[in-house]
Amino acid sequence: MQKLSLNQTLLQKLSPQQIQFIKLLQIPTAELDARIKEELEMNPALEEGAEEIQKSEYESDGDDDADYDERQASNDDIDIESYLNQDELSGYKMYGDGSFGSDDEDREFPVATRLTLIDSLYQQFGFLHLTDQQRYLGLHLLGSLEGDGYLRRPLKAIASDLVFTQGIYTSEQELEDVLKKIQSLEPAGIGARNLQECLLLQLRRKDQRDLIVQLALQTIEHYFEEFSKKHYEKIQKRLNMNQEEARQVLNLIIRLNPKPGSVEGDDNGAQYLTPDFILASHNGRLEVSLNSRNAPELRVNRTFAEMLDTYHKSDKSNRHVRETVTFVKQKLDSAKWFIDAIKQRQATLMRTMNAILKYQYDFFQEGDETKLRPMILKDIANIIEMDVSTVSRVASSKSVQTEFGLYPLKYFFSEGISTESGEDVSSREVKNILRELIESEPKRKPFSDDKLEKLLNEKGYNIARRTVAKYREQLNIPVARLRKQI
Template identity: 60%
Template sequence: MQKLNLNQILSQKLSPQQIQFIKLLQVPTAELEARIEEELEINPALEEGKEDNETETDNATDEFQDNPDTMETKEDKDINIEDYLNDEYGGYKMQGDGNYSPDEEEKEMPLSSTTSLHEQLLSQLNFLKLDERQRTIGRQLIGSIENDGYIRRDLEAIINDLAFSQNVETDLDEVEEILLKIQGFDPPGIAARNLQECLVIQLERKEHHDDPMVQKAIYVIQNCFEEFTKKHYDKILKKCNLDEESLKEVIHMITRLNPKPGGISDGIMRTQYVIPDFILNNVNGKFEIVLNSKNAPELRVSRSYSEMFSAYDKSDKKDKKLKETVTFVKQKLDAAKWFIDAIKQRQQTLMKTMQAILDYQQEFFLDGDETKLKPMILKDIAEKIDMDISTVSRVANSKTIQTEFGVFPLKYFFSEGISTDAGEDVSNREVKSVLSRMVEDEDKRKPLSDDKLVKLLNQKGYNIARRTVAKYREQLQIPVARLRKEL
């Protein structure tokens, strides 16, 4: 039996303006311009230029809002918040020296045009004297090459693909024969099935591949690959009957080979530059934060749309089509105002957050010494600026600042604290910096184990456990002691 019940539920919903703000806050400077261009295209009520100091539009839209005859606009309906919050603006993995000047503001990011790796390989395939059947097998093999240059797919699976998708019956011997030809293409090492095979191919492709030392390197890779990867040099010396000097030369030769012959992952070279969101100037000992001008665009509500709305609003609204027109114009005007307000709120939040970080880490910004960074977590800044932790997180995860010591992501300044014998808390970045110097200065013939590193850090006054040292070492991408060993 069906029943109709009336329930009261208290729930929180984000307003359209809050949603606009959340989305815009996490957009890095490099993408903000494109986001604004997109909004300008879809909303004719939004224009570039300085804002007019008039309130006529505001008053008119407020009157229309209060009119009971008005139709419900799109923005007034329930909004699917998930659709907004799931719209991520990522991909802020850029490279370059971080240099930036106002003269470069209007320049587009350079995009160098080049052929993809697969196109290069297919071009080389055309130079081989193959029949159409063999070319089909070759194209299938090239299509199976991954971005780093390896074929990791089992050849039996490739044979099955040829049978089902290309209607080509073949066997393992024929596929391996064509694969061997492709492995002779440039770049050297391409189409290898594993690292061991990749290194051997590169050594065999050397100009003086018959040189005794090259042959020794090939022998070491073919017969002592596991020992080589684990740096068990004593075992290699015995097994390959080499002296220490020869092994040093062999290791030097092997380590200069390319373990990822595929190179560029997607075959398109993108030359991108970090565009800092903030620029920090030290003027006679006084810090001055400047927000990148790309973060402060001049936007305004279209005067023609405002006048159009005023004219429609004063007319007879009993006509259905006219009522729909008024609703549409108001919707566009509201959306334009909301977008402008969100941009302004974004600027204010960025400046407040950056100023709080500067105040907290002032000692670091004086000379750029990493050891002077204080322990600081998101909560510290959130409390300082009276905002939610999630808001600070959105700012810290996608923004950068240019200083006289280089360009830093804001998340660089956040770190947990480690206690010292003196009862003080120091940033874990300081501990990582000390740990890194210890590894750099160690005797590579007898590298420091994690236990030894713990003892040395404890002697310096840092109360730290072995598992923490191991975690920091991994974060610094420092291999274990055995793999740091050198002859």
């Protein structure tokens, strides 16, 4: 037997204004200009310029909004609210402000284009003397290159694709011959199928009469596995090299480019780094200010706002009048919400940055990393009395210009490590000490993680071996075996 029951639940939903603020808060300064231009293009009720001292009825702020609604509702000529019999979200039709977390958050800031790697290769390939068959095969191979310049698809698979998709019959040997012509293009190493072939292609471009080049070729061609495992003594013995020759061979090989595609790679995804905050010292006192691009002057178009007064005198039963009033109020609402969200963004950014400045004041005075205090998102959230997620949105994509350089805000957040004296120090300080220990270690016998743990403990840092390994990996430092040098 079915039973009917009622359940009462409490749900938290973001209002359109909150969504607007969140989306604006998390974008960096470099993208704010583009976002504002989009809104200006989509909303005729919004315009650039300082707010006027005398405001229209619609431009009133704060508690005046309620008075405005009452005046409009009591107007004898037209009742606007009766025309707006729809959800509040319908007035929030602004470009790029759909569902939270949509693809527009991943929008890239446009930068100037340049000649890409594949464009350069196509140009060079056009000058080769080839048959029509070879030229077609070569273009297919060029299209199969990956971003780092490697050809990782087997030639057999490429030959099969050409037969089934293009009806072109070829052999692995023919593809191999065409690939060798591609490998003769610039940069050296392009079209390699693995790292060993990439290094050999670059070494074969060098002076073959040079003894060091000859030894390097033999090393990569015959002892590549030993070289990759840094068994240098074994290679030195088998090739009968002295200490100086072995050192020169190693230096020659490590200067080769393991990713030839990066020489002229496509960097269209690069973005210009623009500071969101400027930190300066005035009479010995540190003061933070917003980048001027974070404080655009926006206002509601006065002429557009006065359009409502004009339609008050129109026939309220006319369908076109109702549609026009709905459109005008939607755009005015959107413009006001956008301006308020920009102002709220500025206030939140300043509150967060001032809290970080106060917390890390000793560091900002001298730029000494050892003076960085352990600081997590919750510490700043408690100071500014906001949610941790808000602080996270500010810190994840913002940066500050100081006298010591440009720092991302997330640089100042780190966990704490206890010392023998019972004090907490920043994990960043421990990482700096760890890096210094590794840089000063014997190159022929690098320190293991166990040894690094003991050295750090001797300096007063209570840290476990697994934490040493974690910090070493975060610093992109390989294990001791791979740091070994001749």
